[in-house]
Amino acid sequence: MSALIIFGLLMMLMLTGMPISIALGLTVLTFLFTMTSVPIEAVALKLFTGIEKFEIMAIPFFILAGNFLTHGGVAKRMIVFASSMVGHWHGGLGLAGVLACALFAAVSGSSPATVVAIGAILLPAMIKAGFPKSFGAGVITTSGALGILIPPSIVMVMYAVATNTSVGALFMAGVIPGFLLAMFLGLTTWYRARKNNYPRQPKASVATRIKAFRDSMWGLLLIVVVMGGIYSGIFTPTEAAAMSAVYAFVVAVFVYKDMGLKDVPKVLLNSASMSAMLLYIITNAVMFSFIMTNEQIPQTLAEWMLAQGLGPIIFLLAVNVLLLLAGNFMEPSSITLIFAPILFPMAIKLGIDPIHFGILMVVNMEVGMCHPPVGLNLYVASGITKMGITELTIAVWPWLLTMLGFLVLVTYVPELSLWLPRVMGML
Amino acid sequence: ADPIVIKFSHVVAPDTPKGKAAEKFKTLAEEKTKGAVKIEVYPNSTLYKDKEEMEALQMGAVQMLAPSLAKFGPLGVKEFEVFDLPYLFRNYDDLHKVTQGDIGAGLMTKLETKGVKGLAYWDNGFKVMSANKPLKTPDDYKGLKMRIQSSKVLEAEMRALGANPQVMPFSETYQALQTGVVDGTENPPSNLFTQKMHEVQKNATVTNHGYLGYAVIANKDFWEKLPEDVRTGLDEALKESTDFANQIAKEENDKALEAVKASGKTEVYTPTEDEIKAMQKALAPVHTEMADRIGKDVIESVYKATGFDPSK
Amino acid sequence: MKWLDHLEEIFITALIGVATLIIFIAVVHRYASGLPLGAFQDFLLSIHMSWAQELCIILFVWMAKFGAAYGVRQGIHVGVDVLVNRLNADNRRRMTTVALSAGILFTGIVAILGARMVWENGLAYVALNALGMDTGSHYEGPTTPDLEWPTWIVYMAVPLGSSLMSFRFMQVLANFWRTGDLPHHDHGHVEGLDEVEPFPIVEQKP
Ligand code: NA
Ligand code: NA
Numbered sequence: 001m002s003a004l005i006i007f008g009l010l011m012m013l014m015l016t017g018m019p020i021s022i023a024l025g026l027t028v029l030t031f032l033f034t035m036t037s038v039p040i041e042a043v044a045l046k047l048f049t050g051i052e053k054f055e056i057m058a059i060p061f062f063i064l065a066g067n068f069l070t071h072g073g074v075a076k077r078m079i080v081f082a083s084s085m086v087g088h089w090h091g092g093l094g095l096a097g098v099l100a101c102a103l104f105a106a107v108s109g110s111s112p113a114t115v116v117a118i119g120a121i122l123l124p125a126m127i128k129a130g131f132p133k134s135f136g137a138g139v140i141t142t143s144g145a146l147g148i149l150i151p152p153s154i155v156m157v158m159y160a161v162a163t164n165t166s167v168g169a170l171f172m173a174g175v176i177p178g179f180l181l182a183m184f185l186g187l188t189t190w191y192r193a194r195k196n197n198y199p200r201q202p203k204a205s206v207a208t209r210i211k212a213f214r215d216s217m218w219g220l221l222l223i224v225v226v227m228g229g230i231y232s233g234i235f236t237p238t239e240a241a242a243m244s245a246v247y248a249f250v251v252a253v254f255v256y257k258d259m260g261l262k263d264v265p266k267v268l269l270n271s272a273s274m275s276a277m278l279l280y281i282i283t284n285a286v287m288f289s290f291i292m293t294n295e296q297i298p299q300t301l302a303e304w305m306l307a308q309g310l311g312p313i314i315f316l317l318a319v320n321v322l323l324l325l326a327g328n329f330m331e332p333s334s335i336t337l338i339f340a341p342i343l344f345p346m347a348i349k350l351g352i353d354p355i356h357f358g359i360l361m362v363v364n365m366e367v368g369m370c371h372p373p374v375g376l377n378l379y380v381a382s383g384i385t386k387m388g389i390t391e392l393t394i395a396v397w398p399w400l401l402t403m404l405g406f407l408v409l410v411t412y413v414p415e416l417s418l419w420l421p422r423v424m425g426m427l
Numbered sequence: 428a429d430p431i432v433i434k435f436s437h438v439v440a441p442d443t444p445k446g447k448a449a450e451k452f453k454t455l456a457e458e459k460t461k462g463a464v465k466i467e468v469y470p471n472s473t474l475y476k477d478k479e480e481m482e483a484l485q486m487g488a489v490q491m492l493a494p495s496l497a498k499f500g501p502l503g504v505k506e507f508e509v510f511d512l513p514y515l516f517r518n519y520d521d522l523h524k525v526t527q528g529d530i531g532a533g534l535m536t537k538l539e540t541k542g543v544k545g546l547a548y549w550d551n552g553f554k555v556m557s558a559n560k561p562l563k564t565p566d567d568y569k570g571l572k573m574r575i576q577s578s579k580v581l582e583a584e585m586r587a588l589g590a591n592p593q594v595m596p597f598s599e600t601y602q603a604l605q606t607g608v609v610d611g612t613e614n615p616p617s618n619l620f621t622q623k624m625h626e627v628q629k630n631a632t633v634t635n636h637g638y639l640g641y642a643v644i645a646n647k648d649f650w651e652k653l654p655e656d657v658r659t660g661l662d663e664a665l666k667e668s669t670d671f672a673n674q675i676a677k678e679e680n681d682k683a684l685e686a687v688k689a690s691g692k693t694e695v696y697t698p699t700e701d702e703i704k705a706m707q708k709a710l711a712p713v714h715t716e717m718a719d720r721i722g723k724d725v726i727e728s729v730y731k732a733t734g735f736d737p738s739k
Numbered sequence: 740m741k742w743l744d745h746l747e748e749i750f751i752t753a754l755i756g757v758a759t760l761i762i763f764i765a766v767v768h769r770y771a772s773g774l775p776l777g778a779f780q781d782f783l784l785s786i787h788m789s790w791a792q793e794l795c796i797i798l799f800v801w802m803a804k805f806g807a808a809y810g811v812r813q814g815i816h817v818g819v820d821v822l823v824n825r826l827n828a829d830n831r832r833r834m835t836t837v838a839l840s841a842g843i844l845f846t847g848i849v850a851i852l853g854a855r856m857v858w859e860n861g862l863a864y865v866a867l868n869a870l871g872m873d874t875g876s877h878y879e880g881p882t883t884p885d886l887e888w889p890t891w892i893v894y895m896a897v898p899l900g901s902s903l904m905s906f907r908f909m910q911v912l913a914n915f916w917r918t919g920d921l922p923h924h925d926h927g928h929v930e931g932l933d934e935v936e937p938f939p940i941v942e943q944k945p
Contacts, residue, residue, distance in 0.1 A: 017823035018838035019816035025845045042488035044856035047897050049479035054792050057799050168602050233607025242762035265752050272751040276806020277815045293473050331817055501884045541878045570773050577884035582789055591772050594789040594885060
């Protein structure tokens with residue numbers, strides 16, 4: 001009963017268009033004022049302590065690093081490199097876009113940021129090269145989603161925080177699914193480009209490729225800093241995020257020199273503002289899940305579901321449908337933070353691996369980012385291409401279908417996610 | 428009438444000694460008060476985390492907790508840090524002379540000025556040192572990155588050994604040891620084993636250099652407003668669950684140490700008397716260093732109660 | 740109000756910058772002090788960095804609270820606008836007013852709750868003591884474990900940040916009534932990328 005009231009209220013408030021964080025917060029307050037004996041001061045306390053966790057601090061650091069990379073010319077050099085490698089195949093710059101997104105995803109933790117970094121440079125170039133606008137928009141919108149699947153990933157940090165799983169193991173679990181999805185998206189691009197005979201790049205010489213690689217190497221090295229740093233035990237994930245921010249700053253300002261020292265405060269401010277927005281959602285979502293726990297809602301739901309005799313297969317199907325529905329209205333951080341604490345106890349009771357569950361949630365979030373009415377990647381792409389959302393929606397369909405197929409694969413083949421962290425001894 | 432609901436929150440798993448003792452207390456309390464109270468146990472930080480539970484208790488947002496004794500220093504009762512002093516208690520007998528005697532009761536009274544009612548001491552156990560190399564003499568600790576929980580005393584302890592103390596939440600420790608962010612740590616065997624830390628540490632030494640324990644506490648106003656008969660019932664339940672807690676803590680720690688040995692993943696070393704002496708000598712300065720902080724009188728009263736001679 | 744805008748911006752910029760620097764230094768220190776460098780190692784080991792994580796967390800929480808206020812005037816807080824976008828102009832105006840008022844209300848309530856928490860958590864004790872009054876049932880609050888700062892000072896981020904945020908929502912609402920405009924954050928816009936030189940690979944097109 002209280003679950004229905006809580007969710008009904010939340011839904012109503014969200015539909016007024018107020019920020020999701022405020023809607024979450026007001027739901028909690030209303031509930032506290034009217035229906036529980038939890039002292040109201042606990043709310044203010046949770047608003048501070050809700051994010052008082054070192055793991056969460058990876059988020060601002062990764063955002064900062066991402067901003068330095070975007071402004072510092074790293075994305076541009078990755079595109080040139082990707083294009084020199086695969087630009088001559090069917091799909092040309094489109095295929096290069098998929099590869100560049102995958103490379104950038106390996107240094108950035110956010111999907112919209114990946115769309116911006118790669119799309120803002122590549123999309124105008126694709127149009128100039130003679131690709132239909134919709135093709136380019138479709139490729140980049142969906143490939144940009146790799147940003148949260150290929151580590152590092154802000155959404156994985158949020159899942160880890162919401163469910164107390166290991167950030168490091170989640171990152172490692174995302175590697176193989178990330179590669180696979182990039183390959184599937186590339187295949188879709190290749191197939192459509194071949195069918196429509198889209199333009200290709202001339203084959204780059206070996207010398208050109210080597211030069212492009214060397215130019216982009218400073219950016220690519222960040223993969224070593226983050227993943228290598230975590231797995232060799234030099235850093236904790238949060239420290240790795242901080243180091244990558246410092247590294248990205250050095251590369252942008254002193255190595256590539258695409259950015260001057262005078263631009264640094266602006267990047268800091270923008271990153272702080274973006275991080276604050278996410279941290280604000282986290283705080284309110286933490287309060288929301290605290291209320292749910294206090295009312296024993298996840299526990300009750302889990303018991304109810306077990307009593308129905310639901311097996312893992314049906315449960316995972318239901319989870320995917322539920323999350324895809326949620327993806328219609330909300331962005332990934334909020335979905336993860338609201339739903340993970342509720343679904344997680346059920347998944348555990350059914351014997352589903354927490355890491356596998358996290359990866360399937362992330363892939364599901366990727367799909368949600370690419371379709372309307374609410375899809376951050378779509379908005380970003382629309383901002384870059386000046387295309388309408390409806391037009392873009394049609395443009396992304398072929399890749400979105402690929403992603404849905406991939407979601408089924410990841411959901412029902414846990415080994416895709418679990419094999420690598422297991423051989424690395426992280427499970 | 429509806430039963431009085433007592434929310435009892437703690438931060439460890441239900442199958443740890445403390446988790447089991449909390450469940451035991453729930454059963455006993457509900458039985459002895461004939462259903463006048465209902466205890467809701469929230470394990471694993473589901474309600475409040477390590478960092479906020481104390482404030483939540485002070486506000487009355489939760490009624491009972493069982494935090495580790497190290498949590499009372501930040502609360503403003505630094506005398507409790509005496510329990511972290513290395514080699515202060517030689518064994519459980521020494522320890523129980525303090526926790527179950529006048530000193531323990533006196534310390535609990537000090538909590539009342541903070542709005543906290545101290546009810547009972549629950550043991551976890553004595554700590555072992557672990558790392559990826561044999562730890563026999565104090566020199567072996569030189570430059571090692573040793574994970575500790577937030578505590579000025581433990582920090583001083585590691586520094587006295589020449590190690591580099593790294594404050595880190597318990598939840599991050601396994602990963603940090605596994606990857607090598609930190610080299611070693613100190614734990615009672617049950618924590619070492621249940622957190623699987625022994626799988627990522629090559630060596631452990633049964634130094635028994637320090638003690639880890641908990642205090643069961645309640646919100647003072649809440650506790651004092653309980654009906655007399657209910658409180659009597661709860662006191663009885665506490666007494667029995669304390670015996671239970673201490674007994675299983677000891678059992679589990681012994682079992683865990685055997686299990687670590689049996690696993691073959693960590694070489695467990697029992698130091699000789701001379702080696703213990705050397706450790707005691709290296710760590711003795713911590714007692715004096717921390718005297719101003721903890722209070723000379725508290726430390727000396729403990730010396731007296733246990734017959735500990737700091738000059739030896 | 741320009742001075743407040745600037746102060747807010749400088750404050751959160753500094754917070755994220757300093758936090759990054761601190762963690763960088765702490766990591767470097769951890770490794771440097773593990774190297775067998777004799778007296779230099781002893782010197783490094785004598786430097787205490789165990790407060791770094793705690794300080795980083797505090798800086799970021801302050802950044803989050805004040806950055807959220809800054810975000811209001813940047814229009815960065817995402818909401819669900821599916822329904823609102825389908826309404827006619829008049830209803831949309833009403834709905835937006837409701838949404839912004841909700842922002843004022845929530846952040847206002849949090850500011851008050853936060854102030855009460857800070858008061859109960861140790862400010863009352865300090866204030867009453869300073870005034871030589873009876874502290875009654877107010878006790879001295881806890882400190883943070885590593886830095887040993889009184890937590891009531893640290894928790895001030897909640898009432899201060901939330902008050903500022905409530906004020907920012909009021910400003911946005913007033914401006915919306917006056918001009919009909921809302922601050923809008925364009926997630927697709929990247930500063931500086933508009934001026935990038937033409938993409939080199941296009942020229943190789945056959
Ligand atoms: Na990524
Ligand atoms: Na969507």
